[in-house]
Amino acid sequence: MVQGTTSDAGKSTVVAALCRLLHRQGVRVVPMKPQNMALNSAVTIDGGEIGRAQALQAMAAGLPAHTDMNPVLLKPSSDTGAQVIIHGKVRADMDARDYHQYKTIAMGAVLESYERLQQQYEAIIVEGAGSPAEVNLRDRDIANMGFAEAVDCPVILVADIDRGGVFAHFVGTLDCLSESEQNRIIGFVINRFRGDIRLLEPGLEWLEKKTGKPVLAVLPYLHGLQLDAEDAIQSSQGNAGKFRIIVPAIPRISNHTDFDALRAHPDVDLQFIGPDRAIPPADLIILPGSKNTRADLAFLQAQGWQPVLEKHLRYGGKVIGICGGYQMLGQIISDPHGVEGQAGDSDGLGLLDITTELTQEKRLQQVTGVCAFNASTAQVSGYEIHMGITYASNDTQPVFTINGEDEGARSPDDLILGTYLHGLFDHPEACAALLAWAGLESEHKVDLAALRELSLNRVADACVPLLDALQKL
Template sequence: MVQGTTSDAGKSILVTALCRILARHKVGVAPFKPQNMALNSAVTIEGGEIGRAQAVQAEACYLPASVAMNPVLLKPNSDCGSQVIVNGRAIGNMQAKEYHEFKPELLETVTDAHRALQEKYSVVVVEGAGSPAEINLREHDIANMGFAERVDCPVIIVADIDRGGVFAHLLGTYELLSESEQQRVKGFVINRFRGDVSLLESGLRWLEERTSVPVLGVIPYIQNLHIEAEDSISQNQKDNAASRYQQLKVVIPAYPRASNHTDFDVLRMHPQVDCQFMKGVQQFNGADLIILPGSKSVRSDLQWLIESGWQAIIERHLRLGGKVVGICGGFQMLGKAIHDPDAVESAAGSSNALSLLNMETTLTGEKTLRNVQGVSVDKHIPVTGYEIHAGVSQGEALDSPVFSISHKDSSETFFDGAINQDNTVLGTYIHGVFDQPELLDSLLQWAGLATVEAFDYPAYRGQQIDRLATEVEKALPFELLKSLLSLPVEKA
């Protein structure tokens, strides 16, 4: 189990790297995170919902994502509450205190999911959540040491030296653990180190003498590495040298509950695209394309969008010849109204939307979760992706759909999305539409890029996972991993 001294210490990245290292050495391996809190999610092979990071880790293992890899997912919809998803399905919304009291019932759920993976794979690499030293959350813990103790799992602890105070982070975390928890810590890992490792040696010796826990490795800071972010919007952009040909400007309003922003990683990496997330309209200085992303709380994010001045910006942008795309919740915002009669996301009621498409959406208690495939209506370009949304849209705008699609487990065909008569506003429920090279080229041309340079984002993403694994394996050699995992290596 990989635990971290803080959020964003490198747990997800390290698990991704370990999964790819083991898979490349023909070890049957799968990722696991008992409890995740994130607004970025993915649809699994079973049609359930898990955290996006575990889907990336599954890709690192050359596996399809499964609900067993993340049995509990929390999707925050307020400062004190979240939608709770168990084994891929939403069971309702809970306030923080209510969920804390509910956690003991989930311990069997996460243990059973972990056991199911253990029965199929030689190694299960577990990712913790936040920090194991959060004293106020120790009781009923299912995400860190509480889970490790339950399944008798050895632990390594990772810290990010780029934040500063790495020895305080590691020592403080270790000393706040109970004696039995300390005994299962098999080593420390220092992440994102810049410079000469020999300068760390005195500190490493001191830490090992103080704790009797070895420092297993020091992972270097990997420049311009792109691995999909677990939740927060990644600050990594493409290398400036690779950005000199940028010809299309894309702006994405970053509303408070924006979800699945990894949909746009491909745009941030594309050499011809300048893609920026923006909160305040004062930063806006024109664009070719404005994209409204998904939202976990679509009516409140819509209100934020309007009150922040983005509606006026979008309307002016269209008058000046710009294009607008809405994905999932952003698609719903493009309509005339959003209704929530059953208080699915917030207080019951209705909200006037942007009125850029002639349709209305009613939020429903049952969430649509499905992997889809099909073609674009206009050019018959293949599309694959996934849907995660609560709501049904109706109206004349849907008579001009964008995609003809089917479920991956069904031959029934249906239509998705809408495009306006002026060919300037486009919406879809499908996540991942920009990831496919041919469809990406078509959408960028529609947005105003005259000549598009080919960019295969799925291949690039795989190359980045390989690059990460190669660098981490230099710091944590396979022979060391075999010792930590008590492997005789078994063929997958």
């Protein structure tokens, strides 16, 4: 099991790297994360939903993503509440206190998945969540040491040296653990190191003497990786290209991995615009997916995006809405069952002639099809994750043709495009067609899958010393 001293220490990447290395050796290896809290998710081969990072780790292991790889997924809908997904399906919406009580039931689901994976694979590489030093969450823990103790699993502890304080992170984390948990840790991994290793060596010697545990590897800082983020928006905004795209960083933004291909495009300058920031001019504005569409719509309106969008369209700018962003573009969002909170209706931005009703059933589907705009038949592939049905008027035109059926809606003036497809830019042909629709004609095409594979192999190569050290233990 790979645990971290903090969130974003590099656990997901280390798990992916070990999976790729063992897969290269011909080992039947599988990733697993007992509990994940993330708004970036993926649709699995068995029709469920798991964290995006586990889908990436599955690719590293040469496997299709499956719900047993992430049996418990929490998708925050507010500061204190989340949608609880068990084995890929929505179980309930709970606040933090209720979920804490529910963890004993959730642990049963986790152990069921672990047992099934044990029966099918030679090796399981497990990822922890956050940090095992969160002593306030130790009771009923299913994400870190609670799981490791339940299945008698050895643990390696990862810390990010780039953020500073790496030795304090290791020693402080150990000090927060019980004796049995301390004994379970078999070694340390220092991640994102850049500099002269000779200057680090005295600290490594001190750490090993202080704790009696080995430093298994010091992993380098790798620039330019193209890997799906688990949750947080990456600080790097991509290339400073000539074509400007802005995306509002709404509070409950989901599946912002939709923009990875755009961030990698050499002719695109993509920026996420946070709260209370001046909204700059752009060629294209994209409204992203949301875990709480009505609340994030209210946020956009309070932040002044409505007049910005209207002015942008008056001057011929293009707008795309994805999933929740698609719903926001319409006339009304109705939530009669209180799916996202208090039941009721919200006026949309009124830019597309569509209406949406939120439903209690979540649509989870991987899809392929073709583009249906600009006389294009470019291939598109993606996935749908949404709770709601959108009704378009006869004045709108489709965006894609999926399994012979129209999907999405375009405005009569062809300035606005809305779709439920996540990953719509991932296919090189679809990305080029969408950017051409928006006004960018470019000779460059971005193959996100190829970039992802290159990055997985880079992190795997960097982790060879770690696997060597583990296999010698």
